Amino acid sequence: MHISQILINGFKKFTCKICNFNEHLNIIVGDNDSGKSTLLEAIELAVNGRYRGRSIASEITPELFNVEAVSAYLASDHTSAYLPTIKIEVYLVGCPNYRGINNSQNVDDEGITLDIIFDDDLQAAYNDFIQDNDDINTIPTEFYKVDWKDFAWNNIKYLNREAKSLLIDPSRLHPTYGKSQYIGNIIDASLDKKEKALLSVNYRQLRQSFNEQPQVRGINDRLDSDNMVTEQELSIVADISGNRSIESGLQLAVDDINFPLIGKGEQNQIQIKLALANKAANIDFVMVEEPENHLSHINLSRLVSKIAEQQTQQLFITTHSSYVLNKLNIKNLCLIGREYKQLKDIDVQVAKTLKRLPGYDTLRVALANKVILVEGPSDELLLKKYYHQNNGKLPEEDGIDIIVVRGIGFKSYLEIAKHIGTQVHVVKDNDGNYQSNIIDYGNNYSDYDFISFYSHIDDTLNSLEPTLIAANNENEVTLDSFAEIALSTRTYNKYCLDCNNLLEKQEFLRNWYGGDGENFGGRKVDTAIRIFDSIEMICYPNYLAEALSFD
Amino acid sequence: MTKKLLIASAGAGKTHRIAEQCCQLADDNNRVLVITYTENNQKEIIAKYKSMGINKPENIVVKGWYTFLLEDLIRPYQASIFSKRIDTINFTSRNPHIRNGRTIRGTAEKVGSYYNSRHFLTSCQSKAHTEFLSKLATRICSVNVQKPIARLETIYQHIFIDEVQDLAGWDFDVLKAMVRMNTPITCVGDFRQTIYSTTSNPKQPSSNQQKLDAFTRLRFEVEHLAVSRRCIQSICDFADTLHEGEGYSETKSLVERVPVEFQDHQGIFVVPKSMHQEYLETYSPVILRSSIRSAQELNSMPIKKVNFGMSKGLGFDRTFVVPTQNILDFICGNKNAFDSGSTDKAKNNFYVACTRSRYSLAFLVENNNAENCIFPIWRG
Numbered sequence: 001m002h003i004s005q006i007l008i009n010g011f012k013k014f015t016c017k018i019c020n021f022n023e024h025l026n027i028i029v030g031d032n033d034s035g036k037s038t039l040l041e042a043i044e045l046a047v048n049g050r051y052r053g054r055s056i057a058s059e060i061t062p063e064l065f066n067v068e069a070v071s072a073y074l075a076s077d078h079t080s081a082y083l084p085t086i087k088i089e090v091y092l093v094g095c096p097n098y099r100g101i102n103n104s105q106n107v108d109d110e111g112i113t114l115d116i117i118f119d120d121d122l123q124a125a126y127n128d129f130i131q132d133n134d135d136i137n138t139i140p141t142e143f144y145k146v147d148w149k150d151f152a153w154n155n156i157k158y159l160n161r162e163a164k165s166l167l168i169d170p171s172r173l174h175p176t177y178g179k180s181q182y183i184g185n186i187i188d189a190s191l192d193k194k195e196k197a198l199l200s201v202n203y204r205q206l207r208q209s210f211n212e213q214p215q216v217r218g219i220n221d222r223l224d225s226d227n228m229v230t231e232q233e234l235s236i237v238a239d240i241s242g243n244r245s246i247e248s249g250l251q252l253a254v255d256d257i258n259f260p261l262i263g264k265g266e267q268n269q270i271q272i273k274l275a276l277a278n279k280a281a282n283i284d285f286v287m288v289e290e291p292e293n294h295l296s297h298i299n300l301s302r303l304v305s306k307i308a309e310q311q312t313q314q315l316f317i318t319t320h321s322s323y324v325l326n327k328l329n330i331k332n333l334c335l336i337g338r339e340y341k342q343l344k345d346i347d348v349q350v351a352k353t354l355k356r357l358p359g360y361d362t363l364r365v366a367l368a369n370k371v372i373l374v375e376g377p378s379d380e381l382l383l384k385k386y387y388h389q390n391n392g393k394l395p396e397e398d399g400i401d402i403i404v405v406r407g408i409g410f411k412s413y414l415e416i417a418k419h420i421g422t423q424v425h426v427v428k429d430n431d432g433n434y435q436s437n438i439i440d441y442g443n444n445y446s447d448y449d450f451i452s453f454y455s456h457i458d459d460t461l462n463s464l465e466p467t468l469i470a471a472n473n474e475n476e477v478t479l480d481s482f483a484e485i486a487l488s489t490r491t492y493n494k495y496c497l498d499c500n501n502l503l504e505k506q507e508f509l510r511n512w513y514g515g516d517g518e519n520f521g522g523r524k525v526d527t528a529i530r531i532f533d534s535i536e537m538i539c540y541p542n543y544l545a546e547a548l549s550f551d
Numbered sequence: 552m553t554k555k556l557l558i559a560s561a562g563a564g565k566t567h568r569i570a571e572q573c574c575q576l577a578d579d580n581n582r583v584l585v586i587t588y589t590e591n592n593q594k595e596i597i598a599k600y601k602s603m604g605i606n607k608p609e610n611i612v613v614k615g616w617y618t619f620l621l622e623d624l625i626r627p628y629q630a631s632i633f634s635k636r637i638d639t640i641n642f643t644s645r646n647p648h649i650r651n652g653r654t655i656r657g658t659a660e661k662v663g664s665y666y667n668s669r670h671f672l673t674s675c676q677s678k679a680h681t682e683f684l685s686k687l688a689t690r691i692c693s694v695n696v697q698k699p700i701a702r703l704e705t706i707y708q709h710i711f712i713d714e715v716q717d718l719a720g721w722d723f724d725v726l727k728a729m730v731r732m733n734t735p736i737t738c739v740g741d742f743r744q745t746i747y748s749t750t751s752n753p754k755q756p757s758s759n760q761q762k763l764d765a766f767t768r769l770r771f772e773v774e775h776l777a778v779s780r781r782c783i784q785s786i787c788d789f790a791d792t793l794h795e796g797e798g799y800s801e802t803k804s805l806v807e808r809v810p811v812e813f814q815d816h817q818g819i820f821v822v823p824k825s826m827h828q829e830y831l832e833t834y835s836p837v838i839l840r841s842s843i844r845s846a847q848e849l850n851s852m853p854i855k856k857v858n859f860g861m862s863k864g865l866g867f868d869r870t871f872v873v874p875t876q877n878i879l880d881f882i883c884g885n886k887n888a889f890d891s892g893s894t895d896k897a898k899n900n901f902y903v904a905c906t907r908s909r910y911s912l913a914f915l916v917e918n919n920n921a922e923n924c925i926f927p928i929w930r931g
Binding site: 096099153 | 622623626627628629630631636695698702705706
């Protein structure tokens with residue numbers, strides 16, 4: 001069974017949000033406060049009828065409602081029609097019992113609807129309430145009810161619901177999520193019925209035998225031996241009533257260390273793996289919050305491999321890690337932002353490359369509004385310097401993210417950007433052929449007007465450094481001041497000694513940067529760092545300035 | 552797909568047979584739906600398959616006919632006709648649109664081209680009249696071009712309908728829609744035991760013969776389960792005479808040995824009124840009567856009494872029947888004694904009454920009438 005779509009209306013920050021999901025794996029990314037956790041909470045609500053581990057019926061609080069809807073209500077005359085409502089609809093595949101047309105789109109489909117709405121039975125009481133209260137400053141949640149139905153319009157009961165989800169969120173282990181509830185969920189997913197019963201029986205017997213220990217009996221015999229407290233027999237016993245206490249009395253242990261005392265990273269891993277193993281085979285959807293938390297790179301890599309292997313349940317993972325995203329295949333990305341976007345149609349080859357080379361910062365292209373892609377660190381440093389020089393702050397402070405593409409090249413990043421719609425400015429060397437490397441290359445992306453290319457039009461200025469030299473060689477004075485900033489003292493002295501005129505000086509500088517290889521690469525970066533660190537100003541080629549201007 | 556109609560005789564062990572098949576199907580990971588008419592029967596079936604050591608009881612869903620109509624056919628698609636959720640049913644034993652012999656105005660099925668909620672629902676629109684529940688289901692199926700049936704097909708791998716003899720009229724239209732699906736349907740029933748009817752509607756089929764014909768038209772394969780695990784052969788033989796010539800197979804008793812304590816008095820007898828006290832004291836039979844008003848002089852006797860209608864599904868060692876006039880005529884040899892009635896009800900009631908007893912069946916008769924009966928007279 002899997003969730004094909006969710007519709008959320010009025011729940012926290014979501015107003016009329018529709019998200020489609022992949023059958024197996026969904027990697028949910030988004031900026032901070034974009035609603036990643038809220039999305040998982042919404043699934044948990046609709047599927048399990050639970051909010052933070054407790055039945056929603058007893059957990060209706062004002063914080064669940066959309067802030068704007070709440071303000072609209074508070075500004076209104078408070079009649080019940082203005083009370084904000086929450087609706088979550090989950091569309092399923094593989095759950096025929098939940099089929100019908102009772103959903104907001106009136107389509108014949110399988111699914112679940114959860115509504116948190118005004119309880120009509122309380123209309124009279126509510127009328128009295130608004131009569132008596134002049135300054136209502138919060139939502140009177142006491143007048144709400146939860147309506148939990150499938151698309152066949154039959155009520156869903158927690159114990160015989162057809163679909164089940166498990167939300168793993170280590171950060172919530174305490175205190176909002178009751179420990180016993182949480183362990184209970186884990187036990188539930190890990191043991192089959194028989195094993196659970198055996199565990200329970202043995203636990204009860206153990207407590208029973210505690211009561212019969214000779215020393216415990218001795219203590220009890222002395223407790224009220226002269227019957228001062230009561231005429232009856234008073235004793236201290238282990239509580240053997242009920243079934244619930246099994247969870248509160250049990251604890252997971254790793255190498256004999258209690259679960260809450262082992263490392264956070266290990267806790268995290270174990271919970272995720274237990275849930276994925278799901279020996280009880282009773283979980284349809286597993287939701288994991290930020291698996292990268294508290295894990296070293298090596299352990300994360302192992303865990304991610306484990307996650308990638310699993311096939312039986314539908315998985316929802318939130319993450320801030322490009323590594324997790326690339327390794328689990330970037331085509332599974334679900335971006336939450338102003339719009340909801342997926343990368344289903346991304347080029348298969350690009351996805352494959354990223355799976356093999358997961359270390360690249362692909363998430364930044366997905367999350368940033370404005371991106372500048374550059375070839376090397378020198379370009380990045382000079383762009384930042386130039387921006388700082390003109391605006392008094394670094395470009396990232398204005399939401400412009402400069403990414404060095406390195407090994408995987410522009411194509412992979414642009415492939416992501418073109419599906420997401422990120423504004424991208426590509427700063428690229430013309431490599432001696434502006435027509436072929438810039439114009440023709442750019443034409444591949446002519447359908448995406450949010451992607452544009454920047455380079456020097458002069459074919460002789462084939463990379464960054466020649467363009468810098470050209471920008472600063474108006475006369476000997478300007479070129480000298482540039483050389484003084486860009487070169488080390490030793491090299492600058494050599495430059496002054498060796499060269500007698502503007503042409504020679506230009507030639508010197510060209511040759512200084514003029515080749516490939518380790519040595520030259522180092523010289524270029526050193527120069528960029530010197531320019532970046534210097535308080536003196538140099539002249540910049542125009543295309544850099546253009547690349548930095550977004551509208 | 553297979554469509555099977557299993558016609559069982561009284562005491563044939565149909566519950567046992569349904570439960571057995573359910574267990575097998577469920578353990579092979581099939582989802583099975585069992586629809587029955589009475590709540591007692593639902594409990595009986597659940598108890599039965601649980602006692603058989605089923606491994607996957609979660610695969611069996613047992614529902615009443617009305618619940619089935621509401622949950623599986625009506626609610627999922629009702630929005631195409633009525634927008635307010637139908638929360639429950641309104642039990643009606645008569646046509647709710649007729650008051651004092653007159654049809655209430657505005658209760659026609661359609662108003663213009665729209666279905667009229669006042670025809671199908673109570674005035675609050677959240678309850679559906681049981682009288683028209685099947686009709687509503689049928690309408691919803693056709694408005695939604697069989698979607699409800701397709702839905703059913705994907706949920707269940709086998710559907711049993713027990714007590715089909717109690718279905719009538721529109722119920723058969725629902726059945727007609729259901730037989731189009733690929734899921735096999737097994738209907739089980741005994742038309743000789745029709746006592747309840749899900750509707751009072753005179754819509755056909757209403758008589759047993761009409762219902763059997765309807766099943767044949769729907770291409771159900773008919774199988775007779777003509778055995779009795781309860782009654783001895785002589786009682787089976789007599790019960791069979793009630794429906795002679797109506798196409799039922801002869802019932803074979805599966806009772807092999809009569810326990811010693813019952814051996815001295817087996818078979819069918821008539822008891823003259825003057826002897827009844829003595830008879831009751833000697834054999835302590837269970838008294839079966841048409842209603843609480845029949846033979847009121849027996850009410851003071853400390854003996855278990857059951858009305859015909861309530862005795863369905865029950866079994867006793869010995870019974871003592873207080874006959875109605877029809878029954879009296881019949882046991883005096885008039886084979887057409889029940890033909891005058893407009894329905895089969897009286898005859899079916901008598902069939903049920905006859906087939907309750909394992910070893911002896913006695914009829915109370917007036918002293919002067921005893922000689923006219925076809926059975927031996929008990930004289931102590």
